[in-house]
Amino acid sequence: MISLEALLDQLNENQKEAVVYNDGPSLVIAGAGSGKTRVLTFKIAYLLLNGYHPSTILALTFTNKAAREMKRRIADLVGHERARWLWMGTFHSIFSRMLRAEAERIGFTRDFTVYDASDSRSVLKSIIKEMQLDDKVYKPGLIQSRISYAKNNLITASSYETYADLLKSDAAQRIPQFSRIYAEYAYQCRKANAMDFDDMLLYANILFRDFPEVLDDYRSRFQFILVDEYQDTNLAQHIIVKRLAEIHQRIAVVGDDAQSIYSFRGANIDNILQFKSQFPNSKLFKLEQNYRSTQNIVAAANSLIQKNKAQIQKNVFSEKNKGTRIQLISALTDTEEGYLVAKEVADLYYQEHDPYSDFAILYRTNAQSRNFEEALRERNIPYRIYGGLSFYQRKEIRDVLAYFRLIVNPSDSEALKRCINYPARGIGETTINKVSDSARQNQVSLWSVIGDPQFFQLPVNKPTAQKLLNFHDMIYSLSVEAQKLDAYELAVKIIKTVGINEDMLEDNAVETLSRRENIQELLTGIHEFCEQKVNEGETQIGLTDFLSEVSLLTDQDMDTAESTDKLTMMTIHAAKGLEFRNVFIVGMEEDLFPSGYVSSDRELEEERRLFYVALTRAEERCYISYAKSRFKNGQLNFTHPSRFLSDIDQALIDLPADFRQAHVEQPKPLEVYNKNMPPQRPSMSSGPVSSWKRLTPGASKEEASSDTVYQSGGGVTIGNKVYHEKFGTGVVLALEQMDGNWKANIDFGDNGTRALLLKYAKLKILE
Ligand SMILES: Nc1ncnc2c1ncn2[C@@H]1O[C@H](COP(=O)(O)OP(=O)(O)OP(=O)(O)O)[C@@H](O)[C@H]1O
Numbered sequence: 001m002i003s004l005e006a007l008l009d010q011l012n013e014n015q016k017e018a019v020v021y022n023d024g025p026s027l028v029i030a031g032a033g034s035g036k037t038r039v040l041t042f043k044i045a046y047l048l049l050n051g052y053h054p055s056t057i058l059a060l061t062f063t064n065k066a067a068r069e070m071k072r073r074i075a076d077l078v079g080h081e082r083a084r085w086l087w088m089g090t091f092h093s094i095f096s097r098m099l100r101a102e103a104e105r106i107g108f109t110r111d112f113t114v115y116d117a118s119d120s121r122s123v124l125k126s127i128i129k130e131m132q133l134d135d136k137v138y139k140p141g142l143i144q145s146r147i148s149y150a151k152n153n154l155i156t157a158s159s160y161e162t163y164a165d166l167l168k169s170d171a172a173q174r175i176p177q178f179s180r181i182y183a184e185y186a187y188q189c190r191k192a193n194a195m196d197f198d199d200m201l202l203y204a205n206i207l208f209r210d211f212p213e214v215l216d217d218y219r220s221r222f223q224f225i226l227v228d229e230y231q232d233t234n235l236a237q238h239i240i241v242k243r244l245a246e247i248h249q250r251i252a253v254v255g256d257d258a259q260s261i262y263s264f265r266g267a268n269i270d271n272i273l274q275f276k277s278q279f280p281n282s283k284l285f286k287l288e289q290n291y292r293s294t295q296n297i298v299a300a301a302n303s304l305i306q307k308n309k310a311q312i313q314k315n316v317f318s319e320k321n322k323g324t325r326i327q328l329i330s331a332l333t334d335t336e337e338g339y340l341v342a343k344e345v346a347d348l349y350y351q352e353h354d355p356y357s358d359f360a361i362l363y364r365t366n367a368q369s370r371n372f373e374e375a376l377r378e379r380n381i382p383y384r385i386y387g388g389l390s391f392y393q394r395k396e397i398r399d400v401l402a403y404f405r406l407i408v409n410p411s412d413s414e415a416l417k418r419c420i421n422y423p424a425r426g427i428g429e430t431t432i433n434k435v436s437d438s439a440r441q442n443q444v445s446l447w448s449v450i451g452d453p454q455f456f457q458l459p460v461n462k463p464t465a466q467k468l469l470n471f472h473d474m475i476y477s478l479s480v481e482a483q484k485l486d487a488y489e490l491a492v493k494i495i496k497t498v499g500i501n502e503d504m505l506e507d508n509a510v511e512t513l514s515r516r517e518n519i520q521e522l523l524t525g526i527h528e529f530c531e532q533k534v535n536e537g538e539t540q541i542g543l544t545d546f547l548s549e550v551s552l553l554t555d556q557d558m559d560t561a562e563s564t565d566k567l568t569m570m571t572i573h574a575a576k577g578l579e580f581r582n583v584f585i586v587g588m589e590e591d592l593f594p595s596g597y598v599s600s601d602r603e604l605e606e607e608r609r610l611f612y613v614a615l616t617r618a619e620e621r622c623y624i625s626y627a628k629s630r631f632k633n634g635q636l637n638f639t640h641p642s643r644f645l646s647d648i649d650q651a652l653i654d655l656p657a658d659f660r661q662a663h664v665e666q667p668k669p670l671e672v673y674n675k676n677m678p679p680q681r682p683s684m685s686s687g688p689v690s691s692w693k694r695l696t697p698g699a700s701k702e703e704a705s706s707d708t709v710y711q712s713g714g715g716v717t718i719g720n721k722v723y724h725e726k727f728g729t730g731v732v733l734a735l736e737q738m739d740g741n742w743k744a745n746i747d748f749g750d751n752g753t754r755a756l757l758l759k760y761a762k763l764k765i766l767e
Pocket residue numbers: 010011012015030031032033034035036037038039256259290291292576577578579616
């Protein structure tokens with residue numbers, strides 16, 4: 001075990017101060033690579049060496065992988081025994097653990113299922129269908145993100161109507177049934193004993209609000225709370241942390257406003273900016289030395305982020321070597337981009353002898369990975385992809401997991417629908433619909449109906465009723481076994497019993513073989529999971545434990561074989577917090593990065609922050625690539641290099657000759673290869689980025705309400721006539737999101753034009 005002195009010797013003066021200050025709340029705001037995560041890690045080790053019991057420390061990270069990493073570091077510093085009992089994980093995994101322990105209090109059982117995004121969407125689809133609504137207007141994806149937004153802002157289905165006064169005008173125009181759908185969705189989830197991802201945070205808040213004794217219990221258990229990547233927390237997360245730390249005030253958070261990249265998921269940068277007002281006695285620490293990257297990379301990242309107006313000024317420097325300049329790779333086509341990047345990787349691998357695990361290819365969207373995969377495969381370069389269609393989302397794996405879910409929680413209607421006729425049992429779509437209808441009419445789960453079709457007067461013939469009963473009994477007897485067997489034994493038994501094995505053995509097609517291998521891999525994974533838990537001192541590892549772990553994986557957690565030498569491919573969002581010697585940022589083109597969906601300066605600044613995150617992942621070398629033409633939806637489009645390239649200090653980047661030319665010229669509108677194709681959305685490069693539509697008070701509503709305004713405005717629409725207690729009647733000219741809150745510019749006639757935050761303005765919408 002390390003001495004306190006030796007521990008602190010591994011930190012610079014500023015880091016040391018932040019680590020040893022533990023008398024009250026503290027906040028570290030600092031740029032990328034300056035050791036924020038290291039401060040948290042060392043602070044925990046410091047607390048442990050000072051006698052805190054590990055089980056009294058709660059540390060919240062952004063991914064499970066980051067938690068594992070931090071735990072490993074702490075174990076290296078202070079010994080495995082001390083690190084073992086730390087409460088460390090993502091918000092979702094930590095609070096789902098609490099919710100399982102307290103589930104009965106809020107009307108669930110401890111075996112509740114966690115619905116993933118596709119389960120939720122499927123529930124919403126059937127609600128929209130059942131309510132006979134037009135799914136072109138009531139798009140399940142849109143409804144889903146609105147529900148998520150509401151939950152992350154702690155607006156429940158039942159309180160939605162009350163809060164909706166402000167949100168109502170656009171909803172009333174376009175999706176007036178939204179609150180009914182939300183309520184039905186909440187009801188369906190509850191009936192299925194299921195929570196979705198956002199529910200983890202919502203219900204944790206409800207639990208703490210409604211059961212003060214539970215809150216007190218956790219408050220006294222956690223003597224210290226630490227949060228990494230605080231700039232990307234949302235309101236629901238912020239309130240949980242605030243509640244837990246309210247009494248003892250021993251809380252340490254770290255973050256970087258320049259790396260806030262999750263506002264589309266409800267993250268609110270105000271949480272970090274207003275930490276001081278939430279915790280008035282808090283102490284602010286700044287770190288300035290970057291230990292990750294070469295001087296050139298740090299300077300390039302600094303020059304880029306300077307272009308953002310909204311930011312806290314920071315002085316970040318590196319004392320590492322100067323390093324090489326950023327290399328730009330210009331390709332004619334997206335296929336060539338893949339080829340050139342793979343070639344560069346191979347060259348570096350042979351020249352510099354860097355292992356493949358030192359390389360990362362980072363992109364804006366998952367869909368970009370394909371060209372690189374092909375090019376890497378051609379050169380036999382091993383790689384792993386995070387995110388996208390992960391292992392656990394493959395059909396055969398989802399099928400097996402659905403059985404697991406149903407057996408531990410028979411009310412899980414999504415799981416039931418998935419397994420009732422797989423492998424085929426002669427229970428058709430019509431029968432399943434009848435079961436669903438009956439469940440709805442009788443307000444019971446599907447499971448109850450198939451357990452007694454006669455009682456529920458299910459309109460099916462005798463043989464069909466018998467098939468339902470057989471299925472019910474098979475699942476029931478497995479759920480009895482579940483009490484006795486551990487996760488692995490049970491999983492093996494299930495796969496044998498329900499007929500998946502035979503289904504796969506019958507057919508020797510190549511795809512079936514690989515599906516069989518995947519299932520085998522799943523079983524191996526469960527086996528390892530059980531062993532690991534046993535090693536950690538747990539007994540009785542049931543399938544629920546395994547399921548709750550896999551259902552809370554994030555984009556960074558998909559691959560378990562971490563030690564092998566593979567190149568990493570992931571989105572920039574998933575790369576947050578990570579570092580690699582060699583980083584390739586690819587697809588650096590207008591309409592791709594920044595994304596073509598950007599419609600305000602604020603959104604553009606978030607894209608720039610995303611680029612800043614990408615650049616600052618690199619330790620030694622950073623490459624940026626773009627293609628001059630790219631296939632999109634089966635069409636070849638000509639592209640323009642991203643405007644962000646010219647944000648980087650030109651002395652630090654090797655631009656090819658044709659780039660300067662392209663940027664001196666006025667950017668052209670998007671050219672289209674096939675002249676017969678319909679006109680394309682205008683390129684973002686044809687002029688300055690439009691800020692929010694500004695309209696005169698007389699503008700028509702149709703003109704005023706663009707999709708973007710509607711989606712993110714969360715309420716008042718441009719062109720609305722509104723009433724304010726003090727300023728009287730006015731017309732909304734513009735809407736803008738400011739630090740997560742909506743700001744409206746309103747023309748109040750004689751009382752002038754005012755910028756008001758909707759949150760406080762208490763506007764009444766007149767028309
Ligand atoms: N005092 C130090 N001595 C040696 N190495 C350090 C020191 N401080 C930080 N580092 C190293 O610098 C790298 C970046 O640190 P860390 O990941 O903690 O930065 P961060 O501020 O959390 O970055 P990000 O904003 O990207 O999350 C790590 O490899 C870390 O081990």
